[in-house]
Amino acid sequence: SVPMAIRPIIENCMQRSPLLRPKSADEVIARLRESLPKLQRDRRRTSSFSATMRYGDKNSRLEEIDASKKDQSVGNDLIATVDRILQKHGYVLRRSMGRVKGHAIFTATPDPELVAAGRFPDVNAYPKIVTALDLQGEPNRSAIVESWTARYLPALRKARQGLMTPLHRIVYDAESSLLLLLSEQVEDARFGQHLAGQTLELEEAFGLGYLVCQQVKRLHENGLAHNNICAEALLFKGIRQSRRVHPAMVGIVSPSEDPMDMQRDVGKLAELFASWISEAAITGADPLVRARLEVIVHDLAAIAKDPSTQNSVAHIIELCEDGLSALDFNFGVLRENGGDIHAYALLLISHSLYGRLWA
16 A cells, blocks of 8 residues: 555665665655655545555455456465465465466565554564465375475575575464465566577576576585476566666475485576577687587586486586686686685676666
8 A cells, every 4th residue: 555656765775785775864855755746646646545445454455366366276265265374473465476386376465553563473574475385185284394394494594595585484274274485575576487588698698597506506405406497486686776686596385305306406407597598699609619618508408308317506507607717707717716706697697687677
């Protein structure tokens, strides 16, 4: 129910990094004053009272969620059940976003009345993505819940740092047999499929490949396979103030400790990475590096076709580093001298992909 004119101001105040927030209250006041004319125009068009009532009335809110849902297979009963469970934990369901690997996903926000009264029970008041795992047909539900709480969640918290959106908490409702995964919500995100049809510069493709593979490597080091590597699981978080992009591998709704699933991760990573490398870009590359790049592309195709045990995420990362070293002298110097190649890879893609995805 917050007016559109002031949403960016509030979002700016709630940036996770203090460096990205306004520097003073005076700066916020100035921006609020600038928004007043638009706020007055919007107020004349819509009644703030009706907007408050729409979101305050449970039945109206659930009807709106149902009317705007993206996947008709997400039924009214499931929407109402997820809302009931979330309200027990201080959250209010806002939207039905479809499904990931067959699991319904939603967005939820802290109950504004609880936040205003200082009674919101969770450790942060950020909006959440909620994934609903239906365990109704599972013969051993307690074992699945135990896996998520005792093994998956601690491992994910170790691995999902930096560029990865964190899994915040897990809620199990025995009455409905629903296991809810609450993760950080990223507003106005873009996803890997939005790169389809675009010809990336080679530095962009190799830099993005390096960053994505590093994230999956951290999962593997903590004993988990991502088990959902695809373009749709690659999220880009845009930072408007600096026009930068942070990529994050999300969609971890069915992690696995099976070594075979880790091997499949390797093959899917090689396939995804290779899809960003344009044949025309390779052909147009400097003759001195073209041969090396062709070998790398050949190796990626071989790994994608047969991700055998001799291949690993570390092997693909090495191919990324080889390609970037051939393309960018500075990257090669950093690599040879123990520099921060992670930060440099992010620099190579951050501004250019922002321009591609948010132009």
